[in-house]
Amino acid sequence: MQVDFINPDSWKAASGYSNGVLVTGGGPQLFLAGQVAWDANQNIVGEGDFPAQFRQCLQNIVDILKAAGGAPEHIVRMTMFVSDKDAYEADLPGVGAAYRDLIGRHYPAMSLVQVAALLEKGAMVEIEATAVLPPA
DSSP, X not given: OEEXXXXXXXXXXXXXXXXXXXXXXXXXXXXXXXXXXXXXXXXBOSTTOHHHHHHHHHHHHHHHHHXXXXXXXXXXXXXXXXXXXXXXXXXXXXXXXXXXXXXOSOOOEEEEEEOSXXXXXXXXXXXXXXXXXXXX
């Protein structure tokens, strides 16, 4: 599987994400449902703590990837839904640390959208992802 991160030469480089991801020769595709900061018993963790919730969302994504035989470097797209972008921006170092700890320095195509609310009570962030696993 070959993964190329695409950014037009005339554009300023993206920071913390890729504008495009081109996958050739890949294997199965894995589409991950939106993950909130649930633990294994579906209890929200880190209530009121955005970086803690962000970390738990990413951990859930890593756990699902692992269950499917994948790893963080197989993520090609990620969409983050936040109920309060100010909470996201208030602790970007904490968010960045959680990302690097769990995903590393792998930056897929990403979008961040502020929404009026999330379905799960107490959830501040929900993250969905798409991964292309290596061929079997």
